[in-house]
Amino acid sequence: MKIFVTVKQVPDTSGTVAVNPDGTLDRASMQTIINPDDMNAVEAALTLKDELGCKVIAFTMGPPPAEGMLRELMAMGVDEGVLITAREFGGSDTYATSQIIAAAIDTYGVEPEDIILAGRQAIDGDTAQVGPQIAEKLHLPQVTYAGEIKKDGDTLTVKRILEDGYMTVKVKTPCMITCIKELNKPRYMNIGGIFACYNMPVVTMTYDTLKDHPLIDKSTIGLLGSPTNILTSFTPPQKGAGQMLPGDGKETTDKLAGILAAKHII
Amino acid sequence: MFNSSEINAFKNVWVFCEQREGVMMPTTFELISEGRKLADELGVELCGILLGDDVDGIAKELGVYGADKVYVYNSPLLKVFTTDAYAKVIVDAVEEWKPEILLFGASTIGRDLAPRCAARLHTGLCADCTHLDIDLANYQQFLREASTLPEDRIERTKSVRLAGEDHSVARDLKMTRPAFGGHLMASIICPRFRPAMATVRPGVMKRRENPREVELLHPAFDLKPEDIKTEVVEVVKAGKKLVDLIGADFIVSVGRGISKDVEKGLALAEELANELGGVVGASRACVDAGWIGADHQVGQTGKTVHPKVYIALGISGAIQHKAGMQESECIIAVNKNENAPIFECADYGIVGDLFKVVPELIESIRAAKAAK
Numbered sequence: 298m299k300i301f302v303t304v305k306q307v308p309d310t311s312g313t314v315a316v317n318p319d320g321t322l323d324r325a326s327m328q329t330i331i332n333p334d335d336m337n338a339v340e341a342a343l344t345l346k347d348e349l350g351c352k353v354i355a356f357t358m359g360p361p362p363a364e365g366m367l368r369e370l371m372a373m374g375v376d377e378g379v380l381i382t383a384r385e386f387g388g389s390d391t392y393a394t395s396q397i398i399a400a401a402i403d404t405y406g407v408e409p410e411d412i413i414l415a416g417r418q419a420i421d422g423d424t425a426q427v428g429p430q431i432a433e434k435l436h437l438p439q440v441t442y443a444g445e446i447k448k449d450g451d452t453l454t455v456k457r458i459l460e461d462g463y464m465t466v467k468v469k470t471p472c473m474i475t476c477i478k479e480l481n482k483p484r485y486m487n488i489g490g491i492f493a494c495y496n497m498p499v500v501t502m503t504y505d506t507l508k509d510h511p512l513i514d515k516s517t518i519g520l521l522g523s524p525t526n527i528l529t530s531f532t533p534p535q536k537g538a539g540q541m542l543p544g545d546g547k548e549t550t551d552k553l554a555g556i557l558a559a560k561h562i563i
Numbered sequence: 564m565f566n567s568s569e570i571n572a573f574k575n576v577w578v579f580c581e582q583r584e585g586v587m588m589p590t591t592f593e594l595i596s597e598g599r600k601l602a603d604e605l606g607v608e609l610c611g612i613l614l615g616d617d618v619d620g621i622a623k624e625l626g627v628y629g630a631d632k633v634y635v636y637n638s639p640l641l642k643v644f645t646t647d648a649y650a651k652v653i654v655d656a657v658e659e660w661k662p663e664i665l666l667f668g669a670s671t672i673g674r675d676l677a678p679r680c681a682a683r684l685h686t687g688l689c690a691d692c693t694h695l696d697i698d699l700a701n702y703q704q705f706l707r708e709a710s711t712l713p714e715d716r717i718e719r720t721k722s723v724r725l726a727g728e729d730h731s732v733a734r735d736l737k738m739t740r741p742a743f744g745g746h747l748m749a750s751i752i753c754p755r756f757r758p759a760m761a762t763v764r765p766g767v768m769k770r771r772e773n774p775r776e777v778e779l780l781h782p783a784f785d786l787k788p789e790d791i792k793t794e795v796v797e798v799v800k801a802g803k804k805l806v807d808l809i810g811a812d813f814i815v816s817v818g819r820g821i822s823k824d825v826e827k828g829l830a831l832a833e834e835l836a837n838e839l840g841g842v843v844g845a846s847r848a849c850v851d852a853g854w855i856g857a858d859h860q861v862g863q864t865g866k867t868v869h870p871k872v873y874i875a876l877g878i879s880g881a882i883q884h885k886a887g888m889q890e891s892e893c894i895i896a897v898n899k900n901e902n903a904p905i906f907e908c909a910d911y912g913i914v915g916d917l918f919k920v921v922p923e924l925i926e927s928i929r930a931a932k933a934a935k
Contacts (some may be wrong), residue, residue: 310744311881391690392682421743423863424690426678429646433682438792439646441675454796459671460858461583461805464643465796472792517685521726524687524756528737529720530749531710538907539894545915547923553895553911554927558935562872562893563839563928 298351298410300342301402303431304335304370306363307421316532331366334416336483338476341446342414343374343484349448352376356401358386358394364499371494372486378497383504388520391422395430396517400510401502407435410451413473417442425475432473434512440466444479565658567686573757576602577662579653580613580625580633581672583644584798587621589809590668592628593768597695598666599629601736604697607663610634612656614649616642619779626777628770634660634780640788643798644672647791650679652784657684659782662758664736666695669762677762687753688760689738693767693867696737702750705739710748723754730754736761745863745886766809766867805858806842812871813841816861816888819848820877820898820917829855831921832876838925839872844888846878862887876917880905897921 308314308327315323331339342353355370357363358381367378381401389397402413413432418425425441432439444463445456455474457464468474507513516522542549557563566572578598581588595611602609611625611633622633636652653676657665665680667673669691681688694709696702699721706717720737722729735752736759742749753759808814815836821828832843845859861868863883873891878884880896880903888894889908896909897920906912913920 308743310746311883314743314746314882316747390687391678392685392687395682422690423742423744424678425674426681426688426690429675429678430682433679439675439679440793441646442671457671459798462798462800464798467794467796468792524681524685525689525751525753526723526725528723528732528750528752529706529712529716530742530747531706531712532746533709533748533889534711535907539910539912541906541912541914545913545920547927549913549915550920550924550927551930553913553924554931556911557872557893557928558931560893563932 298349299405299408300345300351300353301405301411301413302335302338302342302353302355302375303398303413303415303427304339304355304357304366305332305416305419306330306357306359306366307332307419310420331369332416332419334418334476334478336416337478337480338414338416339370339373339375340481340483341474341476344481345412345448346374354379354405356381356398358382358398367499368494368497369486371497372490373484374487374490377500379500379502381502381507385504385515385519388523389518390523390525391424391426391430392525393518393523395427395434396512397507398427399431399434400507400512402431403435403510403512404502404507407437407471409471411471412453413437413471415473415475417475417477428473428475435473437471437473438468439473439475440468441475443474443476446474446480567684567756570663570755570757573661573663575607575610575660575662576605576664577610577612577657577666577758578630579665579667579673579676580611580622581668581670582613582615582618582621585615585618585621587624588668588670590670590763590765591625592770593765594666594668594763595625595628595630596771596773597763597768598664599771599773601664601695601697604701605663605734608632610662612636612653614641614652622779623777627772627774629773629775630777631775632778632780634782636784637781638786640786640791643795645791645793645795646675646679647793648786649676650683651790652786653680654683655784656782657758665758665760667760667762669764673762677760681760684758686756686758686760687751688762689740689751689753690762692738692740692761692763694739695761695763696739697734699733702737720750723752725754735759741863741886744883746882764867801858803856805856808842808844808859808861808866808868811842811868813839813874814844814861814868814870814872814891815839815841815874815876816844816846816878817849817855817876818846818878821849821854824918825854827918828877831918835874835921835925838928841870841872844868846881846884875905875909876921878905879903880908
């Protein structure tokens with residue numbers, strides 16, 4: 298039994314974010330982190346590994362420095378890291394990205410008892426599309442927004458969190474589950490793992506590794522193979538600061554209430 | 564044989580009409596209203612696609628907001644949402660009738676279903692859109708108001724370079740959405756494939772009545788139990804009544820500033836909201852801390868709201884929070900820190916401790932109402 302986990306290195310959008318004059322993001326100035334929802338997917342995989350002794354393989358697509366992230370995951374207990382990196386893959390939208398990651402996973406072979414876990418969405422794009430699109434490309438059933446996963450033989454029972462409650466869904470392996478933060482609390486790296494991970498191999502997959510896979514075609518990968526294009530990007534204008542009301546006493550709130558009343562808001 | 568790149572073979576705007584337990588989701592009416600605008604700009608029909616069991620009754624409601632036709636698929640297998648059943652019926656319908664645009668609500672159902680359909684159809688999908696345009700002049704006017712782009716860059720949005728040639732975007736759906744947690748906005752197009760697909764953020768598009776006689780169609784379709792690889796064991800509604808942030812005229816939101824006495828802070832927000840006939844919202848920090856339910860969360864990962872008045876109490880104003888509330892008609896901020904970013908988007912600001920200011924404000928509002 299294998300568990301495949303897909304992870305992404307993302308800019309930390311909760312910190313300071315610098316924007317270049319041309320409206321693109323100044324990535325060089327930003328810290329990178331492991332996408333938060335992906336950490337919940339990794340933890341879910343490691344929890345299953347603790348129980349069942351299965352092998353956990355993490356996949357990421359991105360520039361070579363993402364290897365450091367894979368080593369951090371190995372220090373947590375992930376058995377193998379796969380870095381998918383190639384100029385030909387750059388500029389991929391979610392459709393093209395899912396083709397490439399699906400092909401990479403498929404080279405390992407998805408067997409009947411295997412599970413693919415992904416984070417619900419990445420904080421840079423917030424699309425939540427790559428997980429379901431990998432599942433489609435591999436012809437696997439999916440359950441998204443997993444807040445609880447129980448495994449009994451070849452059946453997973455997943456609590457799928459909705460806006461107004463939840464649904465309980467049963468699905469047989471092999472399948473794709475996307476994970477949300479309510480699922481678990483990710484563990485820390487362990488000391489032994491931190492030392493060991495530097496002696497563990499990271500598998501690198503390039504365009505040449507994957508080019509013969511049926512899903513990989515110049516017309517369906519990278520910038521040119523992406524169905525969507527960015528027309529423009531921009532920063533919203535700062536709304537002009539409004540009126541600061543001096544003081545914090547009753548006369549100040551009286552003034553505010555007076556303004557609201559005069560505007561017929563109250 | 565269906566080919567998503569034969570873009571001239573595609574026509575009409577379609578909206579996936581999400582229902583749960585036989586009740587139309589409010590977002591569906593927002594999407595029908597927005598779809599009407601797009602269909603008029605293209606000079607084509609607006610069609611709904613509605614899946615469920617015995618849902619003809621609610622299909623007629625779509626005419627109120629401007630749907631010309633609704634393709635209705637009734638089956639016990641479609642009563643409860645499953646990715647497999649819904650994706651199969653929708654993909655088969657798209658392959659047969661070839662709409663040029665297909666919109667979904669960005670709900671836990673739409674965002675599960677739309678990517679699956681887009682991958683099978685080999686077309687592009689833009690997630691969680693907050694603004695849609697066909698008409699180029701309207702789009703460029705939107706950029707003038709909503710961006711800081713200089714005029715020459717706005718002018719250049721009329722075309723893109725595709726395979727070494729200029730491609731006019733005049734008939735492309737221009738899909739605008741926040742990225743990087745709201746730090747950046749991006750407009751996305753899907754120039755080479757159809758349908759252009761988008762999920763649209765609930766609560767953002769305005770409902771507009773545009774009544775007409777809607778035609779219901781019941782096409783034959785192929786769906787067998789073995790097509791569905793998942794089994795829904797139960798659907799459970801949240802025990803308590805969830806707060807309706809999107810429909811509220813007044814929202815009083817709390818942030819980390821209530822930490823010194825969470826119970827009292829929430830009670831004060833509740834009292835102020837009651838005085839105004841509104842509801843209580845919260846920043847992500849409060850939800851993550853477990854002080855209040857996730858249904859109260861405003862922001863990029865919560866809900867987008869535009870009430871008449873948004874009162875932010877002890878909220879610093881991270882960009883992710885602002886992304887969900889900066890379109891409110893009037894923003895009032897109370898914060899101890901005069902440098903809090905929330906003041907940058909507030910119409911009225913008071914620097915002070917919310918535990919002191921809010922009781923005073925409640926009194927002042929009562930007095931102002933009594934004086935009317």
